Amino acid sequence: MSLVLDNVSYSYPGSTQGLHEVSLDVRTGELVAVIGPSGSGKSTLLKLVSGLETGHAGRIALDGEDLSHTPVHRRHIGMVFQSYALFPHLDVLDNVAYGLKLRKVPAEARRRRARELLELVGLGEFAARAVARLSGGQQQRVALARALAIDPRALLLDEPLSALDASVRGHLRDQIRAIQQRFNATTLLVTHDQEEALTMADRVAVLKDGRLLQIAAPREIYERPASRAVAEFVGLSTLLPAKVAAPGRLDLGFAELAAPTGQRAAGAAVHLLVRPEHIRPDPPPGSPNRLPGRAGAQRYLGALTRYDFEVAGAPRPFLAESAAPAAETIGIPPEHIRLLDD
Incomplete structure (x- = not known):
């Protein structure tokens, strides 16, 4: 039926x-x-x-x-x-x-x-x-x-x-x-x-x-x-305004990241979406999209801790998850970045 x-x-x-x-x-x-x-x-x-x-x-x-x-x-x-x-x-x-x-x-x-x-x-x-x-x-x-x-x-x-x-x-x-x-x-x-x-x-x-x-x-x-609107309601995430700087490059104002920009033209306004489980604490040198900063507020959840990672110039912290949140840098794999058109 x-x-x-x-x-x-x-x-x-x-x-x-x-x-x-x-x-x-x-x-x-x-x-x-x-x-x-x-x-x-x-x-x-x-x-x-x-x-x-x-x-x-x-x-x-x-x-x-x-x-x-x-x-x-x-x-x-x-x-x-x-x-x-x-x-x-x-x-x-x-x-x-x-x-x-x-x-x-x-x-x-x-x-x-x-x-x-x-x-x-x-x-x-x-x-x-x-x-x-x-x-x-x-x-x-x-x-x-x-x-x-x-x-x-x-x-x-x-x-x-x-x-x-x-x-x-x-x-x-x-x-x-x-x-x-x-x-x-x-x-x-x-x-x-x-x-x-x-x-x-x-x-x-x-x-x-x-x-x-x-x-x-x-x-x-x-x-x-x-x-x-769907991204804001479903699950937890970091959602930040950005512009396409060039093919495969994203300008956040405080940093430039590698990202899958698709067919979007340079200057196109978007929002970056990244889920907390996709943010890598203290990635090795040479990893893409490494951002320095400091771990802020923490919320203990048992098997892991969810925490705010504060990056200088960012309008809000990145929401991340880790078993031991003592990171001094985070990495955001480009394949885990989702762009939402404004």
Whole structure:
């Protein structure tokens, strides 16, 4: 089941916030993660697909069927909410079976299906337990089982892990991805957690101010952002204004670097992008793009330390990573420099 948004626009009454001409597709069995700053339109997109918001321009289609006039309960879409939205008066089994009950599936068949899903998410022994007696991670798995019980045409995940402790998130993230792949579920995931998006998704879509800036595989989004806005939002980096000095040469004002300038003419305004893991501390003499300076503020992260490397004349420090940040020079391999056109 493919999910297609074709030139979708929507504005909340009395506001310019919403979505503006967004087009994307989620292929059958694919997981697409949608990320972006607060107010970028992530939740609006999910509400439009689910039918919780209506009145959009453009087309939303599921396996070729236009959903514009299809009510929520007829879209046959499973949704996992950030707050889980479980029913406290029902036990775990009846929560999972609830959607099947609404579809008038016979009692024994729906309870059998609910038990199968609970076994799949590792909660078979909790079938008779009250949901209030479950941990946050367990409640999230119940919500996922409930969404899958109806054999949905598509699956929508709204910040599914944001309320959980970091120690739980990583394990449950892997579980959700494995179950999604097992069901071959066409899935749209909205999250503010970039690590979650990059590790779970087949492709990542970046929204800002209601517009789609880029959709691509996680590696491409991170290594080859299409614009300065994407580069600023996805991952950590050093982003500095520069001009092309000559073919293969970049003028930063305080230094000149070797860089892949492509077909850009001399004088073209660009921004240099370099990720912290690509900066080399104390490279040997003769290495390209050696810059003297000093290590500044440090942030200990366990296996490595992230630190600011201050270069005289630079408008801001270079963000670098190292196991022992005591560098007096840094080197920036030209192949790891990305140029973004202004």
